[in-house]
Amino acid sequence: MTARAERRSFWTWGYLSDEPTEKERIAVAKNLARRLGTEITPPRVPDISQLKLRNPRIAVPSKYKAWVTNDHNDRVTHTYGGHPIELLAALRGDFRHPPDAVAHPRNEDELEATLSWCDDNGYTAIPYGGGTSVVWGVNVPHDSASAVTIDLDNLNNVLEIDDVSRAGRFQAGILGPDLEAALRPNGLTLRHFPQSFPWSTVGGWVATRSGGHYATNGTHIDDFVESTRMLSPTGWFESRRLPGSGAGPSPDRLVIGSEGTLGIISECWLRLQKRPRYRATAGVIYPSWDSGCTAVRHIVQTKLWPANLRILDPVEAGNNAGLDGKQSLVIIGFESADVPQGENIAVAVAIAREYGGVIADEDIVVDNGQGNTTGRTGPVGAWRSAFIGVNAGLTAGLGLLTDTFETATTWNNWPNFDAHVRERVGRVLRETMGESATLSCRFTHVYPDGPAPYYSFSGVAPRGGEAEIWRQIKEEATASLVDAGGTVTHHHAVGRMHARGWSQQRPPLFGDVLKATKATLDPNGILNPGVLLKI
Ligand SMILES: Cc1cc2nc3c(=O)[nH]c(=O)nc-3n(C[C@H](O)[C@H](O)[C@H](O)COP(=O)(O)OP(=O)(O)OC[C@H]3O[C@@H](n4cnc5c(N)ncnc54)[C@H](O)[C@@H]3O)c2cc1C
Structure with a gap:
């Protein structure tokens, strides 16, 4: 079965089989309730057929009906991307802005016919892949008079x-x-x-x-x-x-x-x-965040190109890798299809130790193609399981507000950049969610000239007030990244969410050039209005 054979979940990441069960949601709610000393019951997931949608504002002409539909479930599952605040709105049954029709062209002729139909009639056209956008990239703009989502699911060969x-x-x-x-x-x-x-x-x-x-x-x-x-x-x-x-x-x-x-x-x-066959992994512990970051810089600047070179700050290493809350963890991993990686990991670990890192020789795992369970135990294994096990549906609607933001900056700007972001975002977090708020950081990518830090925050927000609190935190986070000289997004994209921040980051003339390009390729402005550019 291909992944496409299943219906997408309308309230959590992935497909119906990715949805947590009622039992799992209750167990997580109980755990959280114990931690917070309060009663928490997970909200009921509405039945998809009971969700209220406005009537479609587009009648599908019969010649397109083989691949364009006003089907209720299709409109529901194409209303939102994958951002936690959107998923919360979905769980609460808020479907005020669904697409009017969803197209599933089966070949390029049907793709052309669909786009011309939208262009001729002034319908907003929303290209749609898997719908995992976390930056409001696949939503119907609230002011759009009519919208067709163009899902590429049948063009999948x-x-x-x-x-x-x-x-x-x-x-x-x-x-x-x-x-x-x-x-x-x-x-x-x-x-x-x-x-x-x-x-x-x-x-x-x-x-x-x-x-x-x-x-x-x-x-x-x-x-x-x-x-x-x-x-x-x-x-x-x-x-x-x-x-x-x-x-x-x-x-x-x-x-x-x-x-x-x-x-x-x-x-x-x-x-x-x-496909890679040779692998080597090590998890190195540092007494502080700063010492670990310095080691990461020196490792990446040797240009050994590790597949993994991730540092978790003390909060993340404490919560997800079992460390003491003061230490940070650097995870180093190499892989190759052709070359055994024992030498590379030895050089990287030697640099890691030179900058104060602690790791026992027996904790360096080298797999020369024999299928060792590389890095599946200890802090590295604990972190890996926590990372893979993330499921937005488990905590949805429990009053826990969680989100992430990611950026990149040059090494000469780090750690001042980090201090600036933590100070500003930390302040808003405390103002909005008090003592329950946490802010943490890891690097997802590193370059010889700078890291890509990935910040996560969470806290308890009054139920119903999550979206407003999230907005305040997000605005401050974006402003702090721009002001400190970073990028508004390293890989999650711009969408509508970061369009304003990106306009402050890029050269103003570049924005004009992009608008002129759009005017040539999409003269009626039907494609994803408000994404990337405010026109
Ligand atoms: C749990 C989770 C984890 C994530 N992890 C990562 C990560 O590790 N790295 C990362 O980079 N991102 C990540 N993202 C964000 C997201 O998955 C990426 O942006 C991804 O590339 C989107 O792919 P998609 O097929 O789901 O596109 P969609 O969400 O369907 O669309 C994304 C944007 O691209 C446009 N688009 C889609 N298909 C086409 C097309 N064929 N032609 C033109 N435009 C198109 C859409 O209109 C929209 O603006 C994550 C999101 C979630 C929910």
Whole structure:
């Protein structure tokens, strides 16, 4: 069964089989209630058929009915992306802004017909991959008079594999697991694993410049794109397959990160790799956050390119890896298809120790292709299980407000950057959620010239007041990132959520150039209005 065979959950990440059971939700609520000394009952999940939607404002002409629908369930499951505040609204039955129709084109002719139909009638058109956007990228704008969500789910094939150049041609709607399953018999992998991998698509990754979970080298989807094919209301936009080129600004660079505002990506060629076989992992403990960060900088600057080089601050290392709340944990991992990784991990660990890190030799795990359970025990294993086990549905509606924000800055700006962000966001957290609030940080990616810190916050918010409290925290977080010289997003994308912050970060003239580009490709402004650019 492909992942596509199941219906998407309307109130949590993933599919119906990803939804936690009533029993699991009650157990988590009881746990939380014990911690907070209060009564907590998880809210009832509404029956999808009972959710109230406004009448569709678009009548689907009979010639499109084979792939365009006003079906109730389809409109419900395409109303929201994957941000916790959206999922909370869904759980509470708030479906005030559903799409009027949902299209599932089965080929490029139907894709063209759908986009022309939207353009001719002035319908807002929302390209949709897996719907995991956490930045309001797939929602119907509240002021839009009519909207069609264009789901690429039927364009989900591997069209070609070029073994010689090691690249593949994929339709945009293919989901992560289906893509990897198709490559496995050839011993190949895309090796792009965002945390949302099971539910997100090639088209979504390219449209949002997604970041995979590898910390260095070849981890952003940008690194793998060889060429793209995109349909805009003005026409097709297709680039040539090239391993590299110095010919002017790159057409692919316009498509990658365009977030559905310039056209609908229908397919792309992506660079592939041999599946890794050799692995090595170590978890190194530091007495403080600062000493661990310094060690990470020195390791990444050796250009050993570890697949994993993640530091957890004392709060995260305490909560998720069993450390004492003062120490931080650096997780180092290497992998390769061809070369044993024992030497690389030895060099990285030597640098880690030089900067005050503690690890016993026997805790360095080297797998020379024999399938060791690499790094599955101790603090590294504990953290890995906590990371994989995250499920938004377990805590939804319990009054616990949690979210993350991610950024990047140069090493010379760190740790002042961190102190600035923590001071400002910490203050709003305390003002809004008091003693219950926590703020923590880890690096998801590291570069020789700077880290990509990923902040998480949580706290107890009065039920019903979560969205307003979240707004205050988010505004301060975004402002603090811009003011401190970072980026408003390192990999979660801009969407509508970060459009204002991004306008403060980029050169003003660049915004004008993008608007002019949009006016050429989408002259009626039907594609994702409000995403990336306020026009
Ligand atoms: C639990 C969770 C974990 C996540 N982890 C990560 C992570 O590790 N790294 C990361 O980068 N992101 C992460 N995200 C964010 C999200 O998964 C990414 O932005 C992902 O790339 C979106 O892919 P999608 O197929 O779900 O696209 P969607 O959510 O459907 O769409 C995202 C945006 O792209 C546009 N779009 C989608 N398909 C196309 C297309 N074919 N042509 C043109 N525009 C299109 C949409 O209009 C929208 O604006 C996470 C989200 C969740 C919920």
